[in-house]
Amino acid sequence: MKLQVRRLTVIKIVFYATTCAALSVSFFVGDFRRITSSLQFWGMFGAFQAGLLASLIPFRNVALKQISIALTALVVMNLFSPLLNFIGEPVTTLQPNLRLHVRIAGGAAFGVDGVQTITTDSKGYRTNTPIDYARKDPDTVRIVAIGGSTTEDIYLDDAKTWTSLLAARLSKALNRPVEMINTGVSGLRGWHHLLTLQESEKFSPDIAVVMMGINDWNRHIKLAQRSTTHGVIAYIGRFSIEETVLFRAIRMARAFAVGLVKPAAAVREETLAYRRSRHDSLSLKDVRSFQVSEVSKDYQTSVDGIAAECRKRRMLCFFVDQPTAYDSAIEPALKHRLWMTPPDEQYTLSLDDMANIAKFYNAWLQREAEKDGVEFCGVAKDVAPTTEFFFDDCHFNERGAQRIASLVAACMEPRIRAHLPASSGRRTGASAPGLEPRGQAD
Numbered sequence: 001m002k003l004q005v006r007r008l009t010v011i012k013i014v015f016y017a018t019t020c021a022a023l024s025v026s027f028f029v030g031d032f033r034r035i036t037s038s039l040q041f042w043g044m045f046g047a048f049q050a051g052l053l054a055s056l057i058p059f060r061n062v063a064l065k066q067i068s069i070a071l072t073a074l075v076v077m078n079l080f081s082p083l084l085n086f087i088g089e090p091v092t093t094l095q096p097n098l099r100l101h102v103r104i105a106g107g108a109a110f111g112v113d114g115v116q117t118i119t120t121d122s123k124g125y126r127t128n129t130p131i132d133y134a135r136k137d138p139d140t141v142r143i144v145a146i147g148g149s150t151t152e153d154i155y156l157d158d159a160k161t162w163t164s165l166l167a168a169r170l171s172k173a174l175n176r177p178v179e180m181i182n183t184g185v186s187g188l189r190g191w192h193h194l195l196t197l198q199e200s201e202k203f204s205p206d207i208a209v210v211m212m213g214i215n216d217w218n219r220h221i222k223l224a225q226r227s228t229t230h231g232v233i234a235y236i237g238r239f240s241i242e243e244t245v246l247f248r249a250i251r252m253a254r255a256f257a258v259g260l261v262k263p264a265a266a267v268r269e270e271t272l273a274y275r276r277s278r279h280d281s282l283s284l285k286d287v288r289s290f291q292v293s294e295v296s297k298d299y300q301t302s303v304d305g306i307a308a309e310c311r312k313r314r315m316l317c318f319f320v321d322q323p324t325a326y327d328s329a330i331e332p333a334l335k336h337r338l339w340m341t342p343p344d345e346q347y348t349l350s351l352d353d354m355a356n357i358a359k360f361y362n363a364w365l366q367r368e369a370e371k372d373g374v375e376f377c378g379v380a381k382d383v384a385p386t387t388e389f390f391f392d393d394c395h396f397n398e399r400g401a402q403r404i405a406s407l408v409a410a411c412m413e414p415r416i417r418a419h420l421p422a423s424s425g426r427r428t429g430a431s432a433p434g435l436e437p438r439g440q441a442d
Contacts, residue, residue, distance in 0.1 A: 093124030110387040111397030126182040147211040151184030165405035190302025213322035216299040278339035286347035307372035321362035323383040326355040330385040377411035
């Protein structure tokens with residue numbers, strides 16, 4: 001009997017020691033660059049270790065034993081939550097029910113003036129009108145816009161984003177209501193766009209508009225320049241404690257507490273400090289060369305997947321190429337605002353290399369769209385690399401959003417007329433000229 005107890009004790013000690021070691025590895029390897037500058041990591045690390053050690057105490061009370069086991073289970077399960085990064089990525093959205101009033105301070109963004117109202121609905125999408133996701137009026141054209149930050153337009157007022165302006169133009173031209181669901185989120189790539197398109201089936205859009213490319217080609221550049229050592233560190237870093245459920249919960253609780261103590265200002269001043277600290281990236285001393293001869297496999301697979309999803313749903317889809325300021329004719333003031341060559345690195349490619357990569361990806365997208373039978377709107381060539389339209393490498397200011405909306409609307413309108421059944425006139429009072437009678441109700 002005593003031998004059995006000793007064995008169980010040894011097994012328990014080994015289990016807890018292994019758990020502590022795993023937590024330590026996650027902590028030090030995942031966030032080794034930050035532990036020397038942030039006490040919260042040390043505090044969290046100590047709390048976890050204390051929690052694990054507490055479960056070793058031989059509580060006689062059954063309730064305390066249950067609490068001890070639950071605490072251990074929480075820490076252990078939390079530790080392995082970063083593994084979700086390797087299983088798959090969920091559909092990413094902005095924060096639901098967001099409402100911000102933002103003013104871009106001191107010319108930090110060319111052509112973005114005054115207070116910008118930025119909102120999302122209960123699903124985390126920016127929309128031009130309240131959306132009833134459970135049903136759709138037969139006369140309404142519902143469009144889902146998919147992309148990264150250049151679709152998100154997070155520093156532009158709800159009414160000034162290119163997607164909102166596009167909806168207004170199409171509604172006027174087609175003489176029928178247009179609902180725009182902007183699902184754009186900064187940093188998303190082709191794989192995320194495919195997931196978003198698949199998710200959109202739940203709310204029955206008639207049309208999908210996908211602007212894509214820049215985040216995929218930036219990842220392509222970074223992977224090509226990354227050494228084996230950096231690749232291994234990046235891979236292990238996916239186990240970071242920052243990715244754990246408990247860390248996120250603590251971060252949310254901290255933000256909530258700060259909000260209670262210091263309520264948010266009615267209008268938030270946005271300085272774009274990080275971007276400004278990275279401006280003029282072309283002047284970095286470490287200038288590297290990268291000549292692209294094919295798009296990344298991930299990008300190709302994602303584009304093909306989007307096309308297949310559109311065919312499966314018999315859905316009218318548009319690929320839109322990515323306008324950028326990468327051009328030899330770039331306005332000097334805008335050239336000094338470049339920071340994504342590529343972003344977040346201590347090296348840069350030349351302006352010519354960046355321009356060639358952008359042109360290559362955009363041209364490939366056009367060819368692939370034509371091959372897959374998906375509509376294509378080539379707008380990049382018609383957006384001049386000046387501060388009239390951009391405030392950095394690729395992000396549109398107010399005039400830029402107007403320009404994109406105008407170009408995309410001109411591309412989409414005739415194809416929508418040819419594809420979608422005509423309005424019954426029940427809501428607008430008249431059917432849109434040139435549209436065919438509706439075959440069936442949605």
